[in-house]
Every structure is written in C-alpha cells, then in structure tokens.
Amino acid sequence: MAELTKTISDLTTPVVLLDRAKTIANIRSMQDHCNANGVGLWPHMKTHKMVEMAKLQLAAGAQGLTCAKVGEAEAMLPSGVRRIFIAHSLVDVRVAPRLTKLADQLDELRVAATSVAQAEALERVAMATGRVLKVMLALDTGLHREGVRDIESAKGVAAICARCPQLELAGIYTHEGQLYGAKPEEQSERTAAVLQRMIEVRDAIDTSLPLWPGCSVTAPLMAATGKVQVVRPGAYMFGDMALAVTSQVMAPIDVAIHVLVTVVDRPEPGLALIDAGSKVFSSDKTALGVHAIAVDGRDIQAVRLNEEHGYLRGSDVDTLKVGDRLQLMPAHVCTVINLTNQVTVVEGATIVDRWRVDARGRVD
Ligand SMILES: Cc1ncc(COP(=O)(O)O)c(C=O)c1O
Numbered sequence: 134m135a136e137l138t139k140t141i142s143d144l145t146t147p148v149v150l151l152d153r154a155k156t157i158a159n160i161r162s163m164q165d166h167c168n169a170n171g172v173g174l175w176p177h178m179k180t181h182k183m184v185e186m187a188k189l190q191l192a193a194g195a196q197g198l199t200c201a202k203v204g205e206a207e208a209m210l211p212s213g214v215r216r217i218f219i220a221h222s223l224v225d226v227r228v229a230p231r232l233t234k235l236a237d238q239l240d241e242l243r244v245a246a247t248s249v250a251q252a253e254a255l256e257r258v259a260m261a262t263g264r265v266l267k268v269m270l271a272l273d274t275g276l277h278r279e280g281v282r283d284i285e286s287a288k289g290v291a292a293i294c295a296r297c298p299q300l301e302l303a304g305i306y307t308h309e310g311q312l313y314g315a316k317p318e319e320q321s322e323r324t325a326a327v328l329q330r331m332i333e334v335r336d337a338i339d340t341s342l343p344l345w346p347g348c349s350v351t352a353p354l355m356a357a358t359g360k361v362q363v364v365r366p367g368a369y370m371f372g373d374m375a376l377a378v379t380s381q382v383m384a385p386i387d388v389a390i391h392v393l394v395t396v397v398d399r400p401e402p403g404l405a406l407i408d409a410g411s412k413v414f415s416s417d418k419t420a421l422g423v424h425a426i427a428v429d430g431r432d433i434q435a436v437r438l439n440e441e442h443g444y445l446r447g448s449d450v451d452t453l454k455v456g457d458r459l460q461l462m463p464a465h466v467c468t469v470i471n472l473t474n475q476v477t478v479v480e481g482a483t484i485v486d487r488w489r490v491d492a493r494g495r496v497d
Contacts, residue, residue: 140482146395146458147409149469151371151476153485155389157189159370163352164193167364172356175199175218177347177367178209180467182492183476186370187212197241199347199365203231204495210238211491218243218269220306220347220365222279224254229261236264243303247271247279249289252300259299267303268294269345272334274327275311284337291338305335306345306365313350314420317381324354332360350380373466374419374426390476391428391460392469394443396453405445405453409461411438415468425461435461 141150167174176190177199187198187209197216200206206217216239223232223244236242244259246252246268259266270290273280281287294302309327312320331344346355347365355361368376372388392413398406416438418424424443427433431449438444445453453459463469470476470490478486 139484141393141477141479141484142482144393144477144484146393147407147413148393149413149473149476150391150393150460151478151488152389152391153478153480155387156186156370159372159383159387159389160189160193163366163369164190164195166353167356168194170356170359172359172361173197173363175216175345175347175363175365176370177201177220177365178205178492180367180371180470182208182470182490182495183488184209184212184491185488187214190370196363199367202496203228203235204497205492206235206242207231208492208495210235215239216241216243218245218306218345218365220245220269220271220308222247222251223258224251226258226261229258232258232266233262233264236262236266241267243267243269245269245271245279245306246290246294246300246302248281249286249293251279252290252293256293256297256300259297262299265299265301268300269304269306270302270338270342272305272307272331274307274309274330274346276308278308278310280307281334284334287334287338302339302342304343304345304362305331305338306347307331308365309346309348309351312348313375313380315350315380320350320380320382321354324351325358327351328355328358328360349376350382353382368466371466371470373469374423374462374464377462378426379419385428385462388428388462390463390466390469392425392463393458393460396445396455396457396459397442399453399455403446403450405433405450407435407443407445407459408441410440410442412440413469413472414438414443414463415465415472417463417465417468419464423464425463428460428462433459
C-alpha cells in the first residue's frame with residue numbers, strides 16, 4: 134500500500150472510489166444466495182477487471198470466473214483462479230497458442246459456441262490447441278446478440294461438437310441482458326420465460342446439459358428456481374444506476390462504486406460543470422439519458438458529457454458552487470472501471486488501499 138493519503142478529502146478529483154465493506158457484502162450476499170440454492174457462481178470479471186476482486190470472489194466461494202476475452206482470462210491468473218469460461222465467440226486459429234497456455238494453467242477452460250458458423254471456426258481453433266475444450270452453447274433468449282436462434286441451429290452446434298474430438302459440449306448459457314429493460318414488476322415473468330426457453334432448447338439436445346444463465350438482474354431469481362446449475366452475474370458486487378435505480382434489484386445505499394468529482398464552473402443558473410466527462414464515465418447512460426446522479430439525495434444529474442466535462446442539471450444544482458465536491462453514482466459501472474488505471478479503496482471516508490485495474494485495455 135504505497136503513499137496513501139488518509140481520507141477522501143485529501144484526494145484530487147476525478148477519482149473512482151470503491152467502498153470495500155459494501156463490495157464484500159454484495160459478494161457475500163450473492164454467494165450465500167447461490168450456496169443456499171445449491172447453485173454455482175462464476176462471476177463475470179468484465180465488471181471489475183481486478184485481480185484483487187477476483188480473489189475476494191473466489192475466497193467467498195465462487196467456483197470459477199467468466200471472462201469475455203482471452204486477455205482478461207490471462208490477466209486474472211494471478212488471482213489463483215482454476216476455472217475460467219471465456220464467454221465470447223472465438224474464431225481465430227491465431228489465438229490457439231494462448232488458449233493452450235491458458236488451459237495448461239487451469240483445471241478447466243470453457244469456451245463458447247455461439248452459432249453454427251462460429252462453431253465451425255471454433256472447431257479449427259480447438260484442433261490447433263491440441264486440447265479438449267469444454268463448450269458452452271450460447272442461446273439467444275432475447276438480447277439478439279450472440280447465441281443460436283432456434284432448436285435446429287442448437288442441434289447443428291451439438292453435431293459439430295459430437296464430430297470433433299476436441300470439443301466437448303458441456304452446457305448451455307445465455308446472457309439475458311434485455312432484462313435491464315424490464316420494469317421491476319415484469320422481472321419474474323420475463324426471467325421465467327428466459328429459463329423456459331433454455332430448458333426447451335436443452336431438452337431438444339441433451340436433457341443432462343447444465344444451464345448457465347448470466348445477468349445481475351436475474352441471478353437471484355434464476356438461482357432460486359433450482360433449475361439452473363450456475364449463474365454468471367457481473368455487475369452485482371458494485372452496482373450502478375442500472376441495478377439500483379432502473380431495475381431496482383439492489384438498494385442505492387449498497388452501490389459500492391462512486392466517482393468523486395469537483396464543480397469547476399457555474400456558467401449559468403441551473404448548470405454546473407464538473408471535471409469528469411466521457412473519459413471517466415464513458416458515454417453510457419440510462420434510457421432516460423442520465424450518465425450519473427448525486428448519491429447524497431439531491432436532485433442533481435449528469436445529463437451530458439464531453440471528454441473532460443460533465444454537465445450537471447436538476448432542481449438542486451444551484452446549491453452547488455465552484456470548488457464543491459460531490460460523489461456520483463454512474464449509470465453503468467463496467468465502463469467506468471474500464472477507463473481507470475486504479476480504484477481508491479475506502480471504508481467510509483478513510484482510504485484503505487488502491488487496487489490496480491489489471492485487465493484494463495485487455496480487449497485482446
Ligand atoms: C456473456 C455475458 N455474461 C454475463 C454478463 C454479466 O451481466 P451483468 O453485468 O448484467 O451481471 C455479461 C454482461 O455483459 C455478458 O455479456
């Protein structure tokens with residue numbers, strides 16, 4: 134722990150604050166819920182990209198980690214992780230040597246088969262690794278991104294796995310990210326529909342295949358059904374506006390990542406400019422066009438961003454003066470972490486550590 138200032142009032146801004154106690158409580162609560170339902174937890178590390186965070190999740194009982202990219206998986210090895218699922222469409226044989234090296238350092242490496250066309254390419258990748266790879270069949274359950282669209286394609290992917298000695302079909306997964314758009318009162322029904330679709334497709338191929346859905350909005354609901362074997366949420370241990378305000382699956386007080394910013398100008402009534410823009414928050418916003426909100430309850434929102442400026446509006450914005458500092462809850466936490474080299478770890482206002490974002494930029 135090098136050269137720590139003592140409290141957040143010593144910090145210059147903008148700075149990303151990670152509340153350690155809240156983070157640990159969020160990890161514990163998801164893990165306890167999974168344990169109580171006999172469901173495995175393979176958190177998606179895309180949200181945190183930090184070895185320190187992976188260590189906390191694994192120590193709490195996570196069975197493995199989900200990654201999007203091979204580079205993210207490589208960056209997580211120092212956490213001591215033994216099982217990794219790369220939930221992305223691998224197609225390039227040039228990645229095979231890296232996969233082989235990864236597999237050598239793990240007890241289990243799972244890869245994704247996301248369509249018939251991609252599975253044909255994956256087969257060539259697997260042959261080049263010289264390893265038997267466990268394959269998770271991706272099913273589109275409404276996001277309309279990767280994943281087979283129908284039972285015929287699911288059977289096509291299963292047939293490719295059956296003919297290739299180096300691909301072993303080992304489960305079905307989905308990312309039901311469309312649930313971020315569900316109203317709180319619709320979540321149970323829409324989660325049940327996702328699960329029903331997974332069961333339907335699974336039963337058409339092999340009734341013994343485990344089901345691995347993955348989304349922080351649905352993870353507690355999915356785990357409680359007793360019909361899935363693993364859940365793979367990502368953002369749950371930090372939270373953001375998407376989880377605490379829009380979908381309301383967590384309390385705003387439990388959100389563990391805040392961005393501390395400074396008001397740098399008040400060019401006109403009703404507008405405050407802050408020292409953090411899209412290079413801190415990314416361009417992500419809620420469906421209502423909000424990039425971040427004040428966490429102290431005042432009606433203050435970042436409604437527009439340039440690279441180095443945020444535009445604060447809201448009925449309480451005229452309570453702000455130049456030099457004031459405030460903490461904001463971001464609309465989408467994953468992209469905020471991805472833009473910073475390190476987070477400042479706090480307990481209340483006390484700085485207790487700084488953690489590197491190890492997989493920052495590992496989009497490879
Ligand atoms: C394939 C996949 N699995 C799991 C997740 C985790 O979702 P969430 O961040 O909603 O928990 C994501 C998020 O984008 C994803 O793309």
